[in-house]
Amino acid sequence: MSLPSSVAAPPATLTIGRLAERAGVGIDTVRYYERAGLLPPPPRRASGYREYPADSVRRLRFIRRAKELGFTLTEIGELLELSGPRxxxxxxxxxxxxxxxxxxxxxxxxxxxxxxxxxxxxxxxxxxxxxxxxxxxxxxxxxx
Amino acid sequence: MSLPSSVAAPPATLTIGRLAERAGVGIDTVRYYERAGLLPPPPRRASGYREYPADSVRRLRFIRRAKELGFTLTEIGELLELSGPRxxxxxxxxxxxxxxxxxxxxxxxxxxxxxxxxxxxxxxxxxxxxxxxxxxxxxxxxxx
DNA sequence: GTAAACCCTGGGGTCTGGTCCGGAGTCAAG
DNA sequence: CTTGACTCCGGACCAGACCCCAGGGTTTAC
CATH class of the missing domain: 1.20.5 (Single alpha-helices involved in coiled-coils or other helix-helix interfaces)
Incomplete structure (x- = not known):
């Protein structure tokens, strides 16, 4: 039913470094966005490491582009809320x-x-x- | 040929305060833009007061709007240079x-x-x- | 099993784009 | 000719959006 576990697909989560790299921003920026409420705090491993779902990349890219269009982080947060649940x-x-x-x-x-x-x-x-x-x-x- | 001088039209120049008001920015901002090279240093009266030509309003408004579109002051300066002489x-x-x-x-x-x-x-x-x-x-x- | 590469937190530094004094001189209206 | 509004300059201060570092734990690749 399942593939051999020795070649298991890598989990669909990203460390903060990979996330930052794929989204084209700095690691510190990611943490900053978390503090600023633009990026929901991701789950952590036992070690404390953040584990991001793959689609965080999308969200980060959105933020980056929207910034280039002259939106402040606050405005971007508002835009993002519009698309939340509810x-x-x-x-x-x-x-x-x-x-x-x-x-x-x-x-x-x-x-x-x-x-x-x-x-x-x-x-x-x-x-x-x-x-x-x-x-x-x-x-x-x-x-x- | 000319109207009576007693009712002479006001000179077509603006003090920094009027300029700022008409352009919708602060006085300090005007001076800041001058330092930043976005606004050419205007002629001065003997007293040192800046005397702006009327069309500075246009330039300032441009800067203000362009900023809202996400251009940095540096980029705006470049845009403005494109329209200079030459x-x-x-x-x-x-x-x-x-x-x-x-x-x-x-x-x-x-x-x-x-x-x-x-x-x-x-x-x-x-x-x-x-x-x-x-x-x-x-x-x-x-x-x- | 160990070294290189990664991540954590906290706190400070930086750059941009202003904004706000303070003390002193200037202007304009009555 | 006084008075209140305006302007000058220099410098201090501010918020937003990062960026960097130290000191210490964690992962991963060999």
Whole structure:
């Protein structure tokens, strides 16, 4: 019924070092996220070593990327809570909608930056003497 | 030819306080940006007071928004340099293209977050027992 | 069974991006 | 011409997000 135990598949858990490596962050960062409440405290071995389930990698990568998008760790924590168990409550749904609005706002502004850069690149061998630059225009006008 | 000088239009310059107020940042922040090289040192009155041209507001707003999009001050400085005089050089154009790629990457990821949130909001009263949440999926898979 | 590589905790250091004094000079309105 | 608001500078301080180290136990590979 089972394969010989001598070639047993490695357990589907990761030490903190492997986890950090696969997620592309530092070990200290992982522990820091745990303290900050972004990563649930994993079970420990008798020795005290943390044993992470494989899908922690996914969560960590999410955090890393979201940070690059300008979310603070606190905001990221909120995003992650939306996806926890109890993802269907009315309150959670409302929170998700608020986040969505924020994200769409960011999207719109980022698109303006992109368009500005685009103009700059292919229509701009000097563009007027003064400050009518498309990049500046991109985010300076009121839209908040 | 000219209007009476007694009702002369106010000069088109701003004190640091007005500038900060109109741009929505603190006074200290303005000075900090100057030190950081993001805002060119403005001319001074005899008294030492800074006299900002009106369009500094635009530049400051750009900085503020770009920060919200996850750019560091250093990156913002680079973006701003792209739009300086000498916006047509081959080197500058190449730099702009690099920035553009980065921005498009961010856009794509932000869109994934948005889509994840969307799914979460209107298709998700509990979504499977474990970790197949659309938000996590949004940024965890490799796409870098 | 031992050395290299790994993990633990606690605490301090670092970098970024500000924010807040304090003492002194400046400006503008009445 | 005074008074209250503004500005100057330098330096201290702050929060967020890590990064590093020591001293000591644990695993793993040979």
């Amino acid at each position: 993802g269907g409550t009315a309150a959670v749904k409302k929170a998700a909608q608020a986040k969505l609005a924020l994200v769409e706002h960011k999207l719109a502004e980022l698109q303006r930056v992109r368009d500005g850069l685009g103009l700059l690149i292919d229509a701009c061998p000097g563009h007027g003497p003064l400050g009518d630059c498309p990049i500046l225009r991109a985010l300076s006008e009121d839209a908040s | 916006g047509g050089t081959a080197a500058v154009k190449k730099a702009a293209q690099a920035k553009l790629a980065l921005v498009e990457h961010k856009l794509a990821e932000l869109q994934r977050v948005r889509d994840g949130l969307g799914l979460l909001i209107d298709a998700c009263p509990g979504h499977g027992p474990l970790g197949d949440c659309p938000i996590l999926r949004a940024l965890s898979e490799d796409a870098s």
